[in-house]
Amino acid sequence: DAKTTQPTSMDCAEGRAANLPCNHSTISGNEYVYWYRQIHSQGPQYIIHGLKNNETNEMASLIITEDRKSSTLILPHATLRDTAVYYCTTDYKLSFGAGTTVTVRA
């Protein structure tokens, strides 16, 4: 199971795009990249996942590098409600790391 590395914390301005990086250099060819977020005292929320191609849904976009060793989650227009801990994982069992604490400021 590939392990992931994310920055500990990140601040972003309300209304601006938030770009969250994740390194997964040991990912294998058939492992997906999943992104989740957890708002304080709630269960995690699924955001998006992908294998090779970039993906977009109503919540975010996922950019995966060609070598698949890293990816970036993009929140196009961050709002105060996007303040949460964001987790990147390639493990279907979700071996969660510490994630990135994202704080959106007005």
Next chain:
Amino acid sequence: GAVVSQHPSRVICKSGTSVKIECRSLDFQATTMFWYRQFPKKSLMLMATSNEGSKATYEQGVEKDKFLINHASLTLSTLTVTSAHPEDSSFYICSARTGIDQPQHFGDGTRLSIL
């Protein structure tokens, strides 16, 4: 879609009692359900994986006789904390998925407090 309901959301009980937590997938059939535990300001820790109709697979260090998991149907899994003690107080979260390589969908968690 992909809603997972977890009940109860909060429970407070005396030391020595057993507590059952239910996890239901409301609008999909879950081939696999997972149970996690989370301590304050810490990440989620996987406790066990359960497949419908099979015995749960517990992670190393998790006592299977302490944390009983039943996955009787494709939409319901239960976690029973037996003879609970204060050190079992924690935030317990379940998740469910429809198949391998599919994302997990989480319940809102159960905050368990043992007095």
